[in-house]
Amino acid sequence: MRVRLWAIISIITLGLVATSLGEAWAQQRKPPYYASIAASKARMRTGPGRNYPASWLYQRADLPVKVVEVYNDWRKIEDPDGTQGWMQVQLMSSQRTGYVVGGIVELRDAPRLNGRVNWRAAPGVVGRISRCERGWCWFDVRGRAGYVEQNRIWGTEPGEELP
Structure with a gap:
């Protein structure tokens, strides 16, 4: 019984880790590449850090963006209007839109x-x-x-x- 429960927990954990790693791997591609905004509210900043001021607040999940530069957990993106700025990778998805x-x-x-x-x-x-x-x-x-x-x-x- 314990072995079976342990196996089920392990399979679920591995599935969650694989999904997270797949998303992280997709976000580590060499720019330029397209992605989309995953969050219903996402801030674009003037630099790659929370200490930089927000220049835009996007309230449109699935909006396509073009990743033009990568810095740690930040991506410099360009939106469909040509506006560029930095966004945290956690707010983005590899889903093509x-x-x-x-x-x-x-x-x-x-x-x-x-x-x-x-x-x-x-x-x-x-x-x-x-x-x-x-x-x-x-x-x-x-x-x-x-x-x-x-x-x-x-x-x-x-x-x-x-x-």
Whole structure:
């Protein structure tokens, strides 16, 4: 009985550690790379430390950001508007998201211009990106998803392919 309980506790602990290590590993990539804001409220600071003043307060979880520099547990990020500053890595996620730029985008059932339009998204809408290939990305906005032309969302490099 004790051995079985110990085994269950060990498996759960290892799973939590593996998840944390996976997230930490993803946040240790060499910049530049894209990530997203995980917290519902996150402060951007003028330097890599809490002693630096906050320059922005983001209140939008899943907003994509581009990591341009790494310093210990701090990341210098750039938001979709081009604003740069420092954010604690704990406030960020490796989840890839996109931000609609330009005009209204059409989310299609297939990665081609003549694909059926499933949904439309206005500029500024944020969605999750799960894969990109040949100039198209699968874009999911709270369960309403479809293929979007890659150049219509901010959160990927031009021509970048995601599995």
